[in-house]
Amino acid sequence: MRIAFIGPPGAGKSTQAKRVARSLPSHNRSPRFSSGELVRAEIEAGTDLGRDVEATYARGERVPDETILALLLPRLRRAGSCWTTSRPRPGRPAP
Secondary structure (H helix, E strand, C coil): CEEEEECCCCCCHHHHHHHHHHHCCHHHCCCEEEHHHHHHHHHHHCCHHHHHHHHHHHCCCCCCHHHHHHHHHHHHHHHCCEEEEECCCCCCCCC
16 A cells, blocks of 8 residues: 655655554554655665755755655655655656
8 A cells, every 4th residue: 555645845745644644553554755755864864865855955955856856766666555645846847
């Protein structure tokens, strides 16, 4: 099972995902990934990717789709089933 919560920043995507996850039987619980949390963790860890993202933020630009996918896809592949939270990204249609 793969579930995505999509909405603008501050809409409560992560909050709702956590609530739904807690309501499921433990054998149906899957890891939850938030693109924002993954990006913030890279910045806090001081990785090369985190420094690049921080510079992108400082310029007032959005993080490229390729960067988000580089963080998210390996985790999705390992998890098999999961929850993700994200926001619509302007400039490109949703897949």
